[in-house]
Amino acid sequence: MSDAVRAGNAPVAVEVTQGKRYFWCACGRSAKQPFCDGSHQGTGLSPLPYEATQNTRVFFCLCKQTATAPLCDGSHKLDTP
Template sequence: MEKPIVAQKSPIPVDLKSGQTYYWCTCGKSSNQPFCNGAHQGTSFEPLAFTAQKDETAYLCACKQTKNPPYCDGTHNSL
């Protein structure tokens, strides 16, 4: 099974808009972190689609190891 690339070892703050759908990068290869840019093509990875429930600044995982995707859960601290 393929493992994702650690894009960075800290979360990325993102201003989310209520009702908008976003596509979180799961492979770590995107140059548009934390979002997908299609760099996963040819791998077993697919982006994770999620819809913001409210307007907020969210901290999205960039290490790709979170147990609560797409949100950071602090796992990067143990890498």
């Protein structure tokens, strides 16, 4: 099993649609961040589904260190200069 790769140093804002499912890239290797493109194959990691409960803007984590996956909890601020 591989560790997740940091895909960025800040979250990315996404306008989500109520009832739609999104698949957050948990491995950090996707070229379509913050969403999965299948790059996790062979890593032992899997994308995390997220279903929007309302039409709103959410902040998806890119550092892959969040405790509230797939949403940002500010963890990127703790380990960057």
